[in-house]
Amino acid sequence: MTGIVLALLGAALAVGLAGIGSAMGVGLVGQSAAGVVTEDPDKFGQTLLLQALPGTQGIYGLLTGFIIMQRVGVIGADLLNLTMQQGFSVFMASLPVAIVGFISAIYQGKAAAAGVGLIAKRPEELGKAIIYAVMVETYAVLALLASIMLLFGIAL
Amino acid sequence: MPIVDMQKVFLFSHQQEKDTVINILRDLGAVELVDLKEGSAWEEIKSLLVPEQSADAVTRLESQLGEVRYCLDFLQRHFPVQKSFAQQFTGAKINLTSAEYADYISRGEEIKAIYKACRAADEKLTNLRNEETRYHNLLQGLAPWAGFSLPLGQIENTGRLRMHLFTVPTDDLLSLQKSLTETAPDHYLEVVSTDKELAYFFLIFLADEAKQVQEMLKEAGAAEVSFPGISDTASQAISTLNKKLVNIQHERTELVKKVEELLVHRPHLMAYFDYLEGERAKKEVVGNFARTETSFLLEGWIPAPLVSNLEKALAEKSETAILVVRDPEPEEKVPVLLQNSGTADAFEVVTRLYSTPSQREIDPTPLMAPFFFVFFGICLSDAGYGVVLSLLALFLSRKIKLGGMGKQLIKLLFLGGISSFVFGVLMGSWFGDLLKLRALWFNPLDDPMRMLIVCFILGFIQIFFGMGVRAYQNIKAGRTLDALFDQGFWYIFLIGLVSLASPQFGAAGKWLAIGGALGLVLTQGRSQKGVFKKFFGGLLSLYNVTGYLSDVLSYSRLLALGLATGVIAAAINTMGGLLARGIVGVIVMVIVLIGGHFFNLIISALGSYVHTSRLQYIEFFGKFFEGGGRAFRPFCKTTKFVEIEEREA
Numbered sequence: 001m002t003g004i005v006l007a008l009l010g011a012a013l014a015v016g017l018a019g020i021g022s023a024m025g026v027g028l029v030g031q032s033a034a035g036v037v038t039e040d041p042d043k044f045g046q047t048l049l050l051q052a053l054p055g056t057q058g059i060y061g062l063l064t065g066f067i068i069m070q071r072v073g074v075i076g077a078d079l080l081n082l083t084m085q086q087g088f089s090v091f092m093a094s095l096p097v098a099i100v101g102f103i104s105a106i107y108q109g110k111a112a113a114a115g116v117g118l119i120a121k122r123p124e125e126l127g128k129a130i131i132y133a134v135m136v137e138t139y140a141v142l143a144l145l146a147s148i149m150l151l152f153g154i155a156l
Numbered sequence: 157m158p159i160v161d162m163q164k165v166f167l168f169s170h171q172q173e174k175d176t177v178i179n180i181l182r183d184l185g186a187v188e189l190v191d192l193k194e195g196s197a198w199e200e201i202k203s204l205l206v207p208e209q210s211a212d213a214v215t216r217l218e219s220q221l222g223e224v225r226y227c228l229d230f231l232q233r234h235f236p237v238q239k240s241f242a243q244q245f246t247g248a249k250i251n252l253t254s255a256e257y258a259d260y261i262s263r264g265e266e267i268k269a270i271y272k273a274c275r276a277a278d279e280k281l282t283n284l285r286n287e288e289t290r291y292h293n294l295l296q297g298l299a300p301w302a303g304f305s306l307p308l309g310q311i312e313n314t315g316r317l318r319m320h321l322f323t324v325p326t327d328d329l330l331s332l333q334k335s336l337t338e339t340a341p342d343h344y345l346e347v348v349s350t351d352k353e354l355a356y357f358f359l360i361f362l363a364d365e366a367k368q369v370q371e372m373l374k375e376a377g378a379a380e381v382s383f384p385g386i387s388d389t390a391s392q393a394i395s396t397l398n399k400k401l402v403n404i405q406h407e408r409t410e411l412v413k414k415v416e417e418l419l420v421h422r423p424h425l426m427a428y429f430d431y432l433e434g435e436r437a438k439k440e441v442v443g444n445f446a447r448t449e450t451s452f453l454l455e456g457w458i459p460a461p462l463v464s465n466l467e468k469a470l471a472e473k474s475e476t477a478i479l480v481v482r483d484p485e486p487e488e489k490v491p492v493l494l495q496n497s498g499t500a501d502a503f504e505v506v507t508r509l510y511s512t513p514s515q516r517e518i519d520p521t522p523l524m525a526p527f528f529f530v531f532f533g534i535c536l537s538d539a540g541y542g543v544v545l546s547l548l549a550l551f552l553s554r555k556i557k558l559g560g561m562g563k564q565l566i567k568l569l570f571l572g573g574i575s576s577f578v579f580g581v582l583m584g585s586w587f588g589d590l591l592k593l594r595a596l597w598f599n600p601l602d603d604p605m606r607m608l609i610v611c612f613i614l615g616f617i618q619i620f621f622g623m624g625v626r627a628y629q630n631i632k633a634g635r636t637l638d639a640l641f642d643q644g645f646w647y648i649f650l651i652g653l654v655s656l657a658s659p660q661f662g663a664a665g666k667w668l669a670i671g672g673a674l675g676l677v678l679t680q681g682r683s684q685k686g687v688f689k690k691f692f693g694g695l696l697s698l699y700n701v702t703g704y705l706s707d708v709l710s711y712s713r714l715l716a717l718g719l720a721t722g723v724i725a726a727a728i729n730t731m732g733g734l735l736a737r738g739i740v741g742v743i744v745m746v747i748v749l750i751g752g753h754f755f756n757l758i759i760s761a762l763g764s765y766v767h768t769s770r771l772q773y774i775e776f777f778g779k780f781f782e783g784g785g786r787a788f789r790p791f792c793k794t795t796k797f798v799e800i801e802e803r804e805a
Contacts, residue, residue: 049762056763063720066727075730127509131773134766138713141767145608145716152604 003087004072004079010094011068014147018061018101018140025054025109032113036120046119046126050112053133057105060144064097067151086156093150100143108136159519160493161460162788163481168453170476174445177454177477178438180469185792186462188491190455191444201446201453217436223271224429228797230274231422234415249799250423257800260427267428270421277415281408288404291397298383298397300356301390304348309387311358318369319360324378329355332376339372340365356381426797434793441791457491457788490515493788500525502567510773511783520781523625524772527618531771532572534611535717535764537600538725539580540587541757546573572764583718587753588725600718607715615711615775616654619704622779623647629780641679648672650704673698707775713767721760728752 033047066075068090073079082090115129165187169177181187192198252260301308301321311319324332329347336343344360361369386393446453458466463481470477484490492512494504496519503525513519536542549570553563580586584595600607623643630639649672655665681693728749735745777783 052759052762053766056759059724059759060720063723063727066723070730075734127769130766131510131770134770135774137767138710138770141713141716142709144720145712148716148719149604149608 003082003084003090006084006087007068007072007082007090008074010091010098011065011074013091013098014061014068014094014101015065016061017098018064018105019058021102021105022055022058022061025057025105025107025112026051028106028109029054029112029116032116036116039120043119043123046123047116049126050115050119050129050133053112053130053137054105054109056137057101057108057140060097060140061101064094064144064147064151067148068094071151071154071156080156082156086154089154090151090156093147093154095147096143096150097140097147101140104136104140104143108133108140111136159513159515159517160495160788162457162484162490162493162515163460163463164484164488165456165458165463165466166453166480167456167470168451168478168480169474171447171450171452173474173476174442174452175438176474177470178441180466180473181441181791182434182438182793184462184466184469185790186466187456187458188788188790189441189444190457192446192453192455193444198446214436214439217432217439220267221429221432221436224267224425224432227267227271227274227425228422228429230278231415231419231425234412235419249795249797250426251799252423252427254800257427257798260424261431263424264428264431266421267425270418270425273418274415277411277418280411284404284408284411288401291401291404294383295394295397295401297381298386298390298394300349300351300354302349302394304346304358304390306358307387307389308383308393311382313363316363317360318363318366319358321356321358321381322373322378323354323356323381324373324376326350326353326355328376328378329357332372332378335372335376336361336369340369343369423798430795430798433796437791437794456791459493459788484515489786491788492785494519494521496521499571502564502571503528505561505564505568506769506772508561508787509769510777511781512785512787513781513783514785517782517785518625518629520625520777523621524776527614527621527776528768528772529571529575530614531714531768532764533575533577533579534614534714535768536572536576536721536760537579537583537718538585538587538721538760539577539593540585540590541721541725541753541760542573542575542577542580544573544757545576545761546570549573569761569765572761576764579718585722585725588722588727588729590725590729590749600715601722604715604719607718608712611711611714612708614714615708615771618711618771618776619707619779620647620650622776626780641675641682645672645675645679646704649676649701653701707778710775711771713771717760717763717767720763721756724756724760725753728756 029047029051033043033051036047037044069075071080072082072090112129112133115133118129119126167177181189192201300323304321311321313319329350333345336345340361342362342365344358346358348356348358350356359369359373383390383393388396444454458481467479470479492515494507494513495501496504500522503521506524506528507513507519507521533542536545546569549566553566553570581593582595582597584593584599586593598606623646627639627643630636630642648668652665652668652670652672655661656669658665676697677691677694679694680697681690681695684690684693731752732745732749735741735748
């Protein structure tokens with residue numbers, strides 16, 4: 001086994017874990033949104049906005065995975081021959097977004113689902129519902145930043 | 157002056173002019189009415205008043221409204237008005253000229269007939285549906301007996317014979333047959349059909365043996381089936397029922413066609429609904445008035461610049477109205493109306509989504525607007541996306557009519573597009589790396605650390621600015637020392653800390669930081685009692701430095717979101733590039749590029765908007781803004797269904 005396998009494992013985890021988290025989060029919001037829309041179909045647009053929020057972690061994961069693929073040459077240039085240490089470094093760099101993305105998406109989903117309940121009664125407070133969900137996303141953004149900085153910092 | 161000055165008005169007039177005055181107020185749409193019963197003067201004037209007798213009129217309006225709403229709901233159920241995605245946020249209204257509107261209102265008598273027609277059609281449709289359900293159930297019951305040749309009407313007990321139709325669980329059929337043969341050999345059993353669960357059979361047995369046979373049937377779990385009212389064979393009955401169902405279908409189609417003819421009345425219904433709602437609102441407003449036999453008094457708030465308009469309108473149309481205007485008293489809770497001119501107006505929506513400022517605060521909108529503009533641009537940071545976003549906003553503002561917050565939001569997106577274009581050009585990002593133009597400044601993808609520093613500096617500036625506003629508020633309120641202690645020392649301390657990091661100012665920074673810290677330790681515990689508590693309170697306040705640190709770090713999201721937009725765009729371009737083989741490939745590539753970039757634009761613009769808002773709310777507003785004001789809600793014409801164009805009046 002050479003370093004490249006570890007690097008790709010990192011990419012897979014970033015995309016996979018963050019994606020799972022987002023899927024769960026988006027699903028959670030969808031469930032409560034469907035309940036609200038049963039009563040008032042006109043709230044579809046607003047609830048869809050809230051449902052989209054926990055989806056960003058999956059995108060951050062994909063983004064990280066994409067940077068890894070590009071850096072190790074899976075897309076574009078030739079495949080690099082990484083040492084174990086390089087591969088392990090790339091793997092480590094993927095962890096912040098993978099772990100934080102996974103968990104924060106679920107919790108953001110819960111906050112957004114509660115937000116759906118909020119706009120069911122007070123549609124004019126959509127902004128506040130969004131902000132509550134975004135407070136959670138902050139940590140996914142920070143994790144993404146850490147992952148990106150690490151990836152750009154590793155010499156390959 | 158972003159927060160408009162409010163004045164209290166009292167209007168006193170003759171009872172006969174009540175409707176005139178209400179109409180003036182409504183058309184002007186500038187007065188928020190206050191319930192006089194809540195006021196302090198109520199106790200004094202209470203004894204002079206007589207109650208209003210408008211309850212009857214309100215009830216009549218309510219019942220009329222109910223009828224119109226029923227018609228609209230009925231039509232909506234059968235011919236729903238489809239709303240586009242944007243209209244779900246804005247509501248779909250139909251446009252009418254004021255002449256059309258007036259015409260609809262004058263023909264209010266016709267509403268009754270429309271209501272009757274709707275009601276009749278609805279009842280018929282309900283009956284048809286019930287009948288249909290009944291036939292369907294019957295058909296289901298008859299289906300297993302389709303192969304049975306005896307007319308169902310002829311299944312009748314005679315003096316010596318008993319005959320019935322039965323079902324029995326399929327598994328128990330054989331044992332039932334066996335035991336029947338043993339105990340009552342003189343029987344006739346015909347199995348008509350079987351399915352997975354049940355066997356359907358016809359049984360004739362002797363009346364003498366009825367008791368034993370029934371016992372056996374019960375044991376096997378058999379149940380009797382009958383079809384009262386059907387004399388034909390099962391298969392004949394099935395075909396009759398099917399014919400009836402087809403007829404019902406026809407009838408329904410006819411009815412729905414009739415309902416469709418009623419659709420022409422929908423605009424009429426909508427206009428009348430809005431008219432009735434308006435009338436009801438007027439009646440409700442009257443509840444806030446104080447009245448005697450011949451006069452009435454109302455109280456309200458009006459923006460100071462509009463007082464002259466009200467005076468003019470009253471002078472023109474009313475003979476008895478007396479208007480008294482005064483400044484708000486200190487203990488009164490004044491409603492707040494924001495009014496920013498020009499570009500800053502678009503950013504009001506950001507403030508309002510957080511909280512309306514209270515009347516004694518400054519409106520943070522113009523202070524926050526430049527930051528919002530810049531941060532949004534850095535988050536999206538793509539010249540191509542910026543152009544598309546601005547064009548999209550322009551298109552939307554032309555296409556759908558919006559008022560208030562919706563209009564501001566569209567304008568905000570338009571400005572965000574411009575900002576994004578500027579930063580895209582600076583950072584050399586055109587649809588990611590689709591157009592490889594040189595960055596005028598630098599590309600954060602090449603040097604993320606440099607961009608991170610830029611973000612921190614921007615954050616530092618905004619936080620310092622926020623503290624500055626707080627200091628200004630303190631000084632203005634005469635608390636100069638508070639401004640020095642709470643903001644001044646923090647300025648010195650933080651600037652000192654930051655300078656520590658740089659080689660040139662390191663030494664100066666050290667002394668600044670120590671000086672600032674000393675100042676904080678000495679002053680921050682000043683509200684405590686006792687020397688020790690004061691000292692420890694001051695010492696503990698230094699811990700707040702972590703708050704400032706995390707506030708600044710929070711601005712790193714600007715970099716992260718900017719990178720996310722750029723890298724996803726690049727990923728889309730790479731995917732597209734991989735596909736470009738042959739003509740089909742090129743077509744697929746174009747589809748992937750357009751779809752992908754559009755998706756990225758929507759997601760990134762949403763992210764930019766929410767994260768930029770968050771920076772304003774938590775990091776910036778947290779420094780000085782309290783909010784909690786009550787928004788100004790004037791009494792005015794509101795419509796749910798129709799938009800009346802005044803120009804053709």
